[in-house]
Amino acid sequence: MARITAGIGSSHVPAIGAALDAGRTAHPDWAPIFAGYEWSRRFVAEQKPDVVILVYNDHASAFSLDVVPTFAIGCADSFAPADEGWGPRRVPVVHGHSKLAWHIATSVVLDEFDLTITNEMKVDHGLTVPMSLMLGQPEAWPVKVIPLAVNVIQYPTPTANRCFQLGEAIARAVKSYPEDLSVQVWGTGGMSHQLAGERAGLINREWDTKFLDQLTADPDALRTMSHEEYVREAGSEGMELIMWLTMRGALGPGIRELHRFYHVPASNTAVGNIVFAPQS
C-alpha cells in the first residue's frame, strides 16, 4: 500500500534557481539559504521517497490565460522544464508517475474534486526550484514527481479551505493505491512577498512565523482565513501560501514538526521551509 511518509513546505523563488544554476551558491546573498536547506536535503536523501506530489503554481509558463485550471494534475510520464523567457533551466527532465497520478485523479474526482487532467505540461521554477533545493543538482532526479498545479495568479483562486480539503482527498487516494510506495507531499510558494505596486518588497516576518506555528498546531485558523487577509498580511504573491495547506491536509491531524527554516530575503521574497512527519 502506498503511504504518505512526510510533508514539506518550501518557497519556490526563481532567483534561488538562477543563483544555483549560475554557481553563485557561496555568494553572501545566497549562502545562508542553501545552508538553511541542508537539513531538508539530508532528510529527503535519507528518506528516499519513491514519489513526490508537488503542489505548486505555474507562472504563465504552461498555462496562458486562455485556459485557467483551478487544480490540474500532471498525469504524463515526463515534464520538460519551461522556457520562462531566458531559456529553460538546465535541470533534468522531471519524471512523473502516470499510474499513481491517474489513480489520484480518479479517486479525487469521484470524491467530488473536479481536477483538470493534463498529459502534456512544461514545468517552471514553481516546481523545479523546490526540487533543486531539496535534491541538489543530480544528473537525473532521484524521485518521480506528480505535479499538482494550483491557480493562484488569476482571481478567483481556490479558498485555503478547499486547498486543505484537496490534501485530505489526496491522502485517501494514496492510501487506496495497492503498490508499496513512499510518497511525500510538498506544498510550495510564499512566504510573504509582493512584486508590484507601492507595497512591492513587502515582508511580514511576524505573520510568516505565526503561519508556520499555526500550520503545525492550528491549521484550522489558516483554513478559514480569507483571501483578503492572506493578501493584506503576506502580500499579493504571498497568497501562494494556500498551497502549503494542501500538503498539511494530506498529512492528517496528528503530525510532528521535524524542522523549520526562515530567512529574509531571497530577492523579493521571504523564504520558508518546514518539514512534518505524519502520526505513525
Place this chain on the structure above:
Amino acid sequence: MLDTTFQDIPGTFVFTGERAIEGRHLNRFCMSLMSAANRTRFKADERAYLDEWQMTESQKQAVLRRDFRALLEQGGNIFFVLKIAAVDGRPTQSVAASFAGQTTEEYAAMMRSGGRNPEGLRSISGRF
C-alpha cells in the same frame, strides 16, 4: 467574492476577472514572448510587433516605455508583464523597485534589511 474584495489594500493589484477583461490582449502579447522567435521579432521592431495585437494605444505606449505600473493599471498580470522585462534581461528586482519609485540599489538594500514593513500599508480605510 466580488472584485471589490481587495480594494481596501493600498498599492496592491490582485488580478481579478475585471482586470483580465481589460488586459486580455496585452497579456496575450506578453505570453507570445515565451517563444524565442517572437522575442527576436519583438526586439527587431517593437512597434510593428505590438501592432499585430488588439491592444489599446495606451497599453502599447506603456510597453514601449516599460511603464510597469501603467501596464498593471491597464489589465496586465504581473507574471505576464515580467516577460517583457525578461526580454530586456532586466531582473525582477529592478521592476519591483520601479513600482515604489526606488532605484534597484535602494530596493535591494531595503530587502537585505528585512523588506518593506507592512505597518501602515494594510488598509486604506484604516480597518486594519
